[in-house]
Amino acid sequence: MPISSQVKPLGRRKIGLALSSGVARGWAHIGALRALGRLGIDFDVLAGWSAGALVGGCHLARKLDGLEAWAIALNKRKLVSYLDINLGRGGLIRGDRLIADLRGLLGPLRIEDLRIPFVAVATDLATGHEVWLQTGDLTETLRASFALPGLFPPIELDIPRLIENPGEFPCILRLNGFG
DSSP: HHHHHHHOOOOOOOHHHHHHOOHHHHHHHHHHHHHHHHHOOOSEEEEEETTHHHHHHHHHOOHHHHHHHHHHHHOHHHHHHHHHBBBBBBSOOOOHHHHHHHHHHHHTTTTGGGGOEEEEEEEEEETOOOOEEESHHHHHHHHTTTTTBTTTTTSSSSSEEEEEOOOOOOOHHHHHTTO
């Protein structure tokens, strides 16, 4: 009897995907997600921070086409229109105009309504600890994840003063039981 007939299949392994920060990488994530989709690769969990959270959240909300169209249409004039200067505390730009466009794309969607578990990573400004945002309004969660210190003010959700996670990104390993 051949060995291949004696081997029992292990079953499908869980697959997690981590999407990193950085605008250029974020836009590259769009193409990568599309390529993986064409190959039939499905994920059991998706995590991201900053631009990676934005792309991952839009992917799971089935709004990746809208995000890509927005990114392609982004020019100097549109970019300047997002500069709602904030002379108060926390950041140069309030980000309200940008968030209004994002909310227009995503609507009132909550993370709990996405098709698989999603984690947007941010940092608690008071402690410097990594925070996994796994529930709540998707738009506000994404905003917390890309709240770049000095540019955008910190976002207050359940944890006061969340900002973009500037550190390493080991959470996907812990999510899959490796940490």
